[in-house]
Amino acid sequence: MxxxxxxxxxxxxxxxxxxxxxxxxxxxxxxxxxxxxxxxxxxxxxxxxxxxxxxxxxxxxxxxxxxxxxxxxxxxxxxxxxxxxxxxxxxxxxxxxxxxxxxxxxxxxxxxxxxxxPINSGWDINDELLFIHISLAIGSYAAFSFAAIFSGMYVFLHKSLKAKKFSQTVMRLPSLEKIESYTYLSVIIGAPLLLLALSLGIVWVLLEGNSDLLYDAKVINSFFVLAAYAFYLFQRVSMRISGNKLAVWNLAAFCIVVLNFVVSNLVSGFHGWIWD
Missing domain, CATH: 1.20.1440 (de novo design (two linked rop proteins))
Known part of the structure; x- marks a missing residue:
């Protein structure tokens, strides 16, 4: 059927x-x-x-x-x-x-x-799997980007308030508590999306029958990205760490995202299409 x-x-x-x-x-x-x-x-x-x-x-x-x-x-x-x-x-x-x-x-x-x-008659069924994988991955990267922007805002506002510099820009920003909650929400969305995207990527590799693809630079670095944000959540939920230290860690985690998107794609065996 x-x-x-x-x-x-x-x-x-x-x-x-x-x-x-x-x-x-x-x-x-x-x-x-x-x-x-x-x-x-x-x-x-x-x-x-x-x-x-x-x-x-x-x-x-x-x-x-x-x-x-x-x-x-x-x-x-x-x-x-x-x-x-x-x-x-x-x-x-x-x-x-x-x-x-x-x-x-x-x-x-x-x-x-x-x-x-597949719905699209011009696609192979694996193309549809890749479309869902890519859409989830893009969603995760967008969420991490929002989290990084909020963290940058937090660091800037924290530094300004500590130095008692109450400029118009500072006055127009949300409170530190709200910025931190927006950051946390973004990571809560991004981390599981990336995990699901990776799970679909592994399914695609299994269907391709080439386990060597699991050792691709982008695949390995994607797990580092997931680990970095998992540690962010561990610090926030279990260690009860908050504030400027957590914002700085989130910015560091986003640097791994950028590294994953730029450097890994240049040396990736099957993600190089992004630069075509």
Whole structure:
């Protein structure tokens, strides 16, 4: 049964959005974000259940499952278990990371299924996977850019207030507390987006069948970027560090982003198209 990918694309994007809300709840104990994440994940579960039921019905006369059926069932089980855990236990970080695995498995199933055809007839199904990967990566870099701008504002305002320089520019800036909260929100959005983009990138490498691509300069540096922002969040959430020190660290993390975008692309074996 040949299926157009628009349904799966919607499922992937809703899954990614639900994980953003879950991560926001974990990072800032946002109950509203948790409800939004749960609602989106329930919708993803409903779509998965409907498709799985239809697929199983079409295979009633077969004794063996296809690989795509097994992967889809595995992803469905992960989503089901995570919803149960989310309902009865408060371990948001477990729910988030187990669903990152479910997200990657779902993507591997969809884009590795020969019966799924891309929406754009001129594309290969892997081109559609790359489009989603790139859109998530761009979203993460945009969020990190906003975080860096806010951090720069924080450092400037902190230095000006400390020196008691109350210029018109200083007076028009938001408070230090608001700037710090905007920075934190930007990182909360950017970090999980990058993690999901990397998971799709790994899926693409697996489908290409060339594990050497995992050692590409841009891939390795992307993990350094993720680690830098993970440490930012660790300092903010667990160590309770805030203020100018955290803003400076965030600017340092953005330097790794710039390094990743500029230098790594110049030596990357398969990301050089950015400069074409």
């Amino acid at each position: 040949v299926t157009r990918s628009w349904l799966f694309d919607a499922m992937i994007y809703m899954y990614a959005l639900s994980l953003l809300f879950y991560f926001s709840d974990f990072a800032s104990a946002n109950r509203k974000a948790k409800r939004m994440g749960t609602g989106l994940l329930l919708f993803v579960w409903g779509l998965q259940t409907a498709y799985l039921a239809a697929s199983l019905y079409n295979h009633l006369t077969e004794w063996a499952f296809m690989r795509s059926d097994v992967l889809f069932m595995f992803s469905w089980v992960i989503v089901t278990v995570s919803l149960i855990v989310n309902r009865f236990f408060r371990i948001e970080l477990f729910v988030f990371f187990v669903n990152v695995l479910g997200f990657a498995i779902l993507a591997l199933n969809i884009f590795g299924n020969p019966n799924v055809q």
